[in-house]
Amino acid sequence: MTRADDFEEQRPVLFAIAHRILGSESQARDAVRETRSRWEASGVPPASAGAYLPAEVARVSAEALRSAESSSAATLLTLERLSPLERAVCVLREVFACSLPDIASAVGCSEAACRRLAATLPAAGDGSGRVPAWPRRVAGAENVARLLAATIPPLVQIGITVEQHRVRGRPGAIFRDRNGKILDSAMALDIVDGRIHTIRLVPSPDVIGQ
Numbered sequence: 065m066t067r068a069d070d071f072e073e074q075r076p077v078l079f080a081i082a083h084r085i086l087g088s089e090s091q092a093r094d095a096v097r098e099t100r101s102r103w104e105a106s107g108v109p110p111a112s113a114g115a116y117l118p119a120e121v122a123r124v125s126a127e128a129l130r131s132a133e134s135s136s137a138a139t140l141l142t143l144e145r146l147s148p149l150e151r152a153v154c155v156l157r158e159v160f161a162c163s164l165p166d167i168a169s170a171v172g173c174s175e176a177a178c179r180r181l182a183a184t185l186p187a188a189g190d191g192s193g194r195v196p197a198w199p200r201r202v203a204g205a206e207n208v209a210r211l212l213a214a215t216i217p218p219l220v221q222i223g224i225t226v227e228q229h230r231v232r233g234r235p236g237a238i239f240r241d242r243n244g245k246i247l248d249s250a251m252a253l254d255i256v257d258g259r260i261h262t263i264r265l266v267p268s269p270d271v272i273g274q
Contacts, residue, residue: 070113071100078121085125087254087262088201095125132201140202140210146185152218153178154185159215159265160239160247170241171222202263211263231266 078099082092099121108116143151152171156162162170168178202211216226223242230236231252239247254262 067104067110067113070110071103071117074113074117078117081118081121082125085122086129088264091128091201092125095121095128098124140207140214143214144210148218148221150181150185151214152222152224153181155215155219156247157182157185160249162247166241166245169243170224172242201265205259205261208260208263212260231264234264 075096078096079092082095082099083089086092086095099117102120102124103113103117106116143154146154149171153167156167156170164179164182165175167182168175171178173181202208219239220226224247225240226237227240228235229238229250231238231250234252235255236250236252238250241247248267249265250267252264252266253260254264
């Protein structure tokens with residue numbers, strides 16, 4: 065068998081390992097892809113594929129998880145420095161992808177005033193380095209607690225309601241503005257030992273009707 069054949073034979077096991085660590089199919093596929101690149105570049109003999117590849121995909125997945133947690137912490141630190149109103153505007157724009165008119169309606173101010181406020185807030189991932197790209201997944205009990213403390217109270221203050229909802233088979237929540245409109249992102253929660261360990265942001269249309 066070729067090295068490629070050795071890898072393909074292990075692929076289902078590698079994907080299962082990566083998915084268990086990362087909890088995301090797309091991230092697991094990325095981890096498997098990176099593992100294949102490392103395998104092809106390594107001098108590890110084919111006979112050792114069964115030992116090398118599972119260990120390597122676990123290492124790649126752990127590296128990705130640490131990177132995601134670091135990014136989450138950086139984003140949360142920036143968010144915590146904003147005022148409650150600025151947080152609400154930032155979350156509505158960056159997390160829920162709300163339009164300016166919808167944000168203005170949600171926070172109860174004029175569109176012009178909302179535009180001025182939004183202009184003072186650097187967009188996440190805008191290349192300025194001031195705000196890291198908003199993560200679609202926040203992992204780690206401490207990061208989860210900080211995210212909830214930084215975002216939910218400002219949203220509730222402007223009339224956003226939080227409703228429990230099953231999201232992709234997990235406990236979670238959807239969000240409605242003061243007019244009852246469902247916002248574009250929902251939260252799926254990973255529960256470990258009775259505590260929220262990971263929050264995943266997913267498009268609301270994917271979960272409505274579940």
